[in-house]
Amino acid sequence: MPCVQKRKAAEYEKFIHQNRRTLDLYKGVTDPVETIHILLTSQRPDPLVQFVPPPKSLEEFCGALNSSEADQLMLRAEQEFKSGNIEVAEGMAQSLATFTDFALDPLLESWIEGDHLWPSVIFRNAGSAVRDRLLAKLSRASAASNLNHTLRALAWIGDHRVCDAFLGLEKSPPAWLRHVDPSRYAHVAGWEPTQDGRRDLYHKKCLAIHPVAAGETACQSVSLLKEAHETCPWCRSPLVNFFEFKLSTPEVSFLGLSGPNLPVLTCEACSCFGPVFGNIDRIGVAHWSSMNRRPDWLPNDIALWDRGPWSGKAVRLTPRRAVHAVEWCSTATTSQVGGLPSWVQNAEYPGCPDCQKTMTFIAQLDNGHFPGNEGIYYAFLCGACRVTATTYQQS
Incomplete structure (x- = not known):
């Protein structure tokens, strides 16, 4: 029986290979509104059809819209909404909201x-x-x-x-x-x-984080997951500065802390199960907070966990809107400094353990940028108390 199944699978693959056709939905389409409509319309998977990818990303097309084109896309979204194509309508409206600055009030009347x-x-x-x-x-x-x-x-x-x-x-x-x-x-x-x-509870300035590709120059204002020469008292893993911002560089000086550096100290493993707090001294060195509370449960093998995929990666920063990646499952790159968090689950801003005020979001790293990984780490700061926090969410 296994030989028969293997032969049938090979015959199927051969049939697909011989009969598959390539379909370019964007060929000859010059209207950006029409292109966005095609991008947001789900294509039914077909093993006999190989779709040509779009010439640019959804965020690039939306970001280049002028006022007239944005109005046309709003009208298209309204038409889809009234026709019952809710998912397409929502995608158009959300893309306008996150990738452009245009007022959407005319569109919202239909939604209300x-x-x-x-x-x-x-x-x-x-x-x-x-x-x-x-x-x-x-x-x-x-x-x-x-x-x-x-x-x-x-x-x-x-x-x-x-x-x-x-x-x-x-x-x-x-x-x-x-x-x-x-x-x-x-x-x-x-x-x-x-x-x-x-x-x-966020900074309006926002910088997307990208791993440096060949030929690109790495930024000097932030480093990721540098070991902090201390061990976690809960799991004995090395602590890391998940982010370390060089505050003398104009790019990240908006983060709201005095001193040379802003290190966000955490345990990469234990922060998956509860917030981890750090204190930053006046010379910019981070220390484990005495206010940390061990999570109720930690895996027995937590000390054996692999380091995250961002470890050792050089990065570059590019400016974008604060709201750009607020929907975590959108097509946008999620890792960023500043801006609004991309909550995978619910909005969970930790309270400062010293003053009890809600802490300000300062950065996030999305492990899902790398195939086979998932989950987002979030970093927060109470500038008055010089306290950082790290949390984690995944689907």
């Missing part, structure tokens, strides 16, 4: 009319008319209402009216609020409401 407030990032920086319609939904809510998407959309608008509304909900929680504080919804969009107004 259809009571479809997803993906929430498309409401980023929406105007007062959109905001007021969403706030009105809160005022009409009952105990049976599910306003999860409404609150997330409002978080992405995030203006002073939304901040005041979230503070009001925290002060007098209505029955429909369930079990999640409004501040946790604000975390989705990288901020929290305070009595002094909105407090951002």
Whole structure:
């Protein structure tokens, strides 16, 4: 029987090889809006068809759109939405939200009319008319209402009216609020409401991290996963400075710490199971925080884990929008300095163990950049207390 199966498999492969055709969906297409539409329309897998890849990435096509083309793409998204092609419509709207700076308010009216407030990032920086319609939904809510998407959309608008509304909900929680504080919804969009107004938990400046290819020059402002000459008290693995930023370089001086360096000390293994904190002294050296608490569970073989794929990699940095990679499963490179986190699961900003304030996100590394790996490491800073934190999420 194995010989028969092997022969049939060989015959099948031969048939595929002899009959496979190449299909270029982009041949002769010069309209960028049409190209984006093709890119976002899923092609049914067919072993007899080999699709030619697009000439540029989705983010490159979207980033080059002018105002008129962006309006056309919004109209196309609205048409797809009304036709019931929700996934394609969402992809167009999300691409406009993350890869361009254009206002999407005309498009959002259709989403609100259809009571479809997803993906929430498309409401980023929406105007007062959109905001007021969403706030009105809160005022009409009952105990049976599910306003999860409404609150997330409002978080992405995030203006002073939304901040005041979230503070009001925290002060007098209505029955429909369930079990999640409004501040946790604000975390989705990288901020929290305070009595002094909105407090951002991220830096608007954002630099994508790319491994250096042959012929490219590595940046001098950041190094990755350098051993710190200490061992983890929990698993005895070498501690590493997951990031070490050279603050004298203009590229990363925005991170909000005085001193020569900003090292983010962590245990690469144990931080997969809980936050790991570090303290930075005045000369820029990181130390294990006495406030660290061992996770409830660690694998028995954790000390034998391999180092991550970024270890020893030289990198370069390129500027992009803060919101560019906020959707972790998009086509964009996820590793970055600054900007908004790409949460694989829920938004989880750690609190500073010294002052208890929510820490600011400063960088992330995506192991999924390398085949056979997964998971994102996130780095945070409390500049006032000179405390760093590292966390990890995976699908």
